[in-house]
Amino acid sequence: xxxxxxxxxxxxxxxxxxxxxxxxxxxxxxxxxxxxxxxxxxxxxxxxxxxxxxxxxxxxxxxxxxxxxxxxxxxxxxxxxxxxxxxxxxxxxxxxxxxxxxxxxxxxxxxxxxxxxxxxxxxxxxxxxxxxxxxxxxxxxxxxxxxxxxxxxxxxxxxxxxxxxxxxxxxxxxxxxxxxxxxxxxxxxxxxxxxxxxxxxxxxxxxxxxxxxxxxxxxxxxxxxxxxxxxxxxxxxxxxxxxxxxxxxxxxxxxxxxxxxxxxxxxxxxxxxxxxxxxxxxxxxxxxxxxxxxxxxxxxxxxxxxxxxxxxxxxxxxxxxxxxxxxxxxxxxxxxxxxxxxxxxxxxxxxxxxxxxxxxxxxxxxxxxxxxxxxxxxxxxxxxxxxxxxxxxxxxxxxxxxxxxxxxxxxxxxxxxxxxxxxxxxxxxxxxxxxxxxxxxxxxxxxxxxxxxxxxxxxxxxxxxxxxxxxxxxxxxxxxxxxxxxxxxxxxxxxxxxxxxxxxxxxxxxxxxxxxxxxxxxxxxxxxxxxxxxxxxxxxxxxxxxxxxxxxxxxxxxxxxxxxxxxxxxxxxxxxxxxxxxxxxxxxxxxxxxxxxxxxxxxxxxxxxxxxxxxxxxxxxxxxxxxxxxxxxxxxxxxxxxxxxxxxxxxxxxxxxxxxxxxxxxxxxxxxxxxxxxxxxxxxxxxxxxxxxxxxxxxxxxxxxxxxxxxxxxxxxxxxxxxxxx
Numbered sequence: 226x227x228x229x230x231x232x233x234x235x236x237x238x239x240x241x242x243x244x245x246x247x248x249x250x251x252x253x254x255x256x257x258x259x260x261x262x263x264x265x266x267x268x269x270x271x272x273x274x275x276x277x278x279x280x281x282x283x284x285x286x287x288x289x290x291x292x293x294x295x296x297x298x299x300x301x302x303x304x305x306x307x308x309x310x311x312x313x314x315x316x317x318x319x320x321x322x323x324x325x326x327x328x329x330x331x332x333x334x335x336x337x338x339x340x341x342x343x344x345x346x347x348x349x350x351x352x353x354x355x356x357x358x359x360x361x362x363x364x365x366x367x368x369x370x371x372x373x374x375x376x377x378x379x380x381x382x383x384x385x386x387x388x389x390x391x392x393x394x395x396x397x398x399x400x401x402x403x404x405x406x407x408x409x410x411x412x413x414x415x416x417x418x419x420x421x422x423x424x425x426x427x428x429x430x431x432x433x434x435x436x437x438x439x440x441x442x443x444x445x446x447x448x449x450x451x452x453x454x455x456x457x458x459x460x461x462x463x464x465x466x467x468x469x470x471x472x473x474x475x476x477x478x479x480x481x482x483x484x485x486x487x488x489x490x491x492x493x494x495x496x497x498x499x500x501x502x503x504x505x506x507x508x509x510x511x512x513x514x515x516x517x518x519x520x521x522x523x524x525x526x527x528x529x530x531x532x533x534x535x536x537x538x539x540x541x542x543x544x545x546x547x548x549x550x551x552x553x554x555x556x557x558x559x560x561x562x563x564x565x566x567x568x569x570x571x572x573x574x575x576x577x578x579x580x581x582x583x584x585x586x587x588x589x590x591x592x593x594x595x596x597x598x599x600x601x602x603x604x605x606x607x608x609x610x611x612x613x614x615x616x617x618x619x620x621x622x623x624x625x626x627x628x629x630x631x632x633x634x635x636x637x638x639x640x641x642x643x644x645x646x647x648x649x650x651x652x653x654x655x656x657x658x659x660x661x662x663x664x665x666x667x668x669x670x671x672x673x674x675x676x677x678x679x680x681x682x683x684x685x686x687x688x689x690x691x692x693x694x695x696x697x698x699x700x701x702x703x704x705x706x707x708x709x710x711x712x713x714x715x716x717x718x719x720x721x722x723x724x725x726x727x728x729x730x731x732x733x734x735x736x737x738x739x740x741x742x743x744x745x746x747x748x749x750x751x752x753x754x755x756x757x758x759x760x761x762x763x764x765x766x767x768x769x770x771x772x773x774x775x776x777x778x779x780x781x782x783x784x785x786x787x788x789x790x791x792x793x794x795x796x797x798x799x800x801x802x803x804x805x806x807x808x809x810x811x812x813x814x815x816x817x818x819x820x821x822x823x824x825x826x827x828x829x830x831x832x833x834x835x836x837x838x839x840x841x842x843x844x845x846x847x848x849x850x851x852x853x854x855x856x857x858x859x860x861x862x863x864x865x866x867x868x869x870x871x872x873x874x875x876x877x878x879x880x881x882x883x884x885x886x887x888x889x890x891x892x893x894x895x896x897x898x899x900x901x902x903x904x905x906x907x908x909x910x911x912x913x914x915x916x917x918x919x920x921x922x923x924x925x926x927x928x929x930x931x932x933x934x935x936x937x938x939x940x941x942x943x944x945x946x947x948x949x950x951x
Contacts, residue, residue: 413452420459458505503545569604602646637679681724688731726765767809785817785826836872862905
């Protein structure tokens with residue numbers, strides 16, 4: 226009658242982090258999903274460079290279309306041609322590239338200083354003149370002043386921006402941003418240029434420039450749209466105030482509508498405009514979950530995916546789309562929208578074309594968060610991503626270059642991530658005969674630690690159903706894993722140890738595999754890591770042993786009489802800093818008794834001080850752990866009560882059983898096995914007295930009417946026993 230309820234639970238994850246976190250409701254035999262320890266499935270984002278050079282993932286909209294600096298949004302708006310001094314009108318508007326330097330540019334330092342002083346004087350005169358012409362609205366004079374400002378900004382952006390801020394001219398720009406004016410595009414261009422500087426973004430917001438800029442997004446003039454998009458994009462860059470102001474003015478929706486209407490047009494001018502708008506959205510959506518959620522609700526994801534498909538030959542536009550995807554993909558709510566598009570096909574198609582490390586890294590940064598979604602995992606597998614990843618591994622495995630090593634790690638980690646999905650995993654397994662499975666298998670004997678790690682994690686993920694496990698054990702995978710562990714016993718790689726143990730733990734779940742793995746020497750191989758001080762390794766070691774001895778009486782008895790093992794278990798039962806290790810230690814301690822039913826095992830555990838931990842385990846928040854503890858304690862009481870009597874008494878077992886029976890929240894199986902244990906304790910005089918003193922009869926008599934028939938029947942039997950004994 227002992228252990229009537231065994232209880233099963235759902236699948237749990239299997240990362241290294243589990244060892245240090247509160248244990249999940251512990252299942253009986255769930256296969257773990259094995260992920261790279263310490264978050265190695267996702268490539269780390271680079272540390273942000275100085276503010277003058279924007280980070281990957283956010284870009285200040287530059288006037289240059291080259292990729293010499295990561296700050297470029299590839300928009301075409303550059304400072305106008307013309308010599309620096311003076312305020313004369315310049316042809317070509319604000320979209321032409323800066324002309325080659327005049328001969329004066331190669332003059333002596335003294336001559337350059339003189340030129341800059343003259344320019345500074347002219348700039349001051351221009352700012353004064355601009356205040357007057359802005360009020361008079363004299364078109365020619367106004368345009369000449371604006372050209373002069375653009376020239377000054379092209380020569381020395383920061384100092385010119387400081388002078389503009391100090392002059393108070395920003396507030397006047399708001400009145401100049403009107404659709405009917407021929408100067409509107411140049412005003413927006415100036416705002417875009419000054420907003421490249423971090424210290425100018427909040428002043429632009431405070432000057433009231435956002436609302437008129439957003440209104441200009443409704444313009445039909447392409448040059449106005451271009452410069453307005455640049456201005457808003459740069460103001461949003463790394464600026465919470467800028468993003469909030471654009472949000473309040475409704476700018477994002479207008480930009481998304483433009484992208485939808487323009488995305489099918491492939492002429493160069495239109496692509497430049499699309500690039501600027503994508504850059505604006507990229508900066509707008511960065512590091513702000515609420516704004517990202519708004520963009521998702523506005524339908525930005527399908528629009529950007531369509532853009533990527535149509536304009537995949539445009540490097541600048543593609544880069545903007547990728548960074549925007551990277552920003553949005555981190556949000557869980559985006560995954561469903563991404564899954565409803567052909568993003569997987571487009572990304573894999575783009576990935577296959579890339580030969581530069583930086584470009585592939587950008588795509589990786591999008592793939593990693595997207596691949597956390599099971600539907601997208603399958604789409605990526607079907608689109609051929611795995612073949613790309615395997616090719617990268619083959620190309621980079623022997624390289625000692627830092628970039629190649631990083632790319633090898635990213636590719637192999639992403640491979641493991643794709644295997645976390647049930648459908649994608651099974652598709653790649655192909656009955657154990659698939660090319661992908663065979664290639665991954667070859668990583669395990671490799672001399673490359675990253676490939677050893679990825680190979681072991683992949684096997685752990687393939688081993689998530691009985692059919693796969695049985696096939697792999699029958700085909701010698703256990704021996705490969707044990708060989709791998711042997712290579713990492715002394716000062717070995719902890720992540721590889723953790724991964725290999727994860728794989729063995731999952732392979733040991735099917736009943737038919739247990740005896741095969743025991744006879745192959747898995748127990749001995751695992752016990753070599755008993756001295757490990759690393760919680761992730763301890764956690765998987767314990768889980769592997771517990772799976773191996775399930776319903777294996779001989780193995781359970783052999784391990785249960787191993788004094789070193791039992792003493793280590795008792796030590797780990799007190800590892801309060803590592804709840805996962807503590808929980809697994811308790812469970813293995815209980816399992817040794819339950820599966821062996823051996824007096825020698827019980828004596829070893831009593832002598833090692835394990836009884837108190839089993840009693841504490843009976844109070845666990847997880848019903849399955851409570852039940853396992855009660856069954857083990859009942860066996861102790863039935864087989865070796867005299868040996869364990871003092872320890873049971875000092876652990877206050879009787880008081881704990883009284884609380885469990887009196888607590889209405891206790892599960893039926895807990896009440897049932899508590900009453901079985903009470904009856905078994907009656908053979909001890911001291912424990913019997915404790916039962917009588919706590920008036921158990923009152924509590925148990927109420928359970929005779931329990932809705933669960935088994936509990937009600939056991940209550941009647943227990944009541945009779947207590948009445949007779951009293």
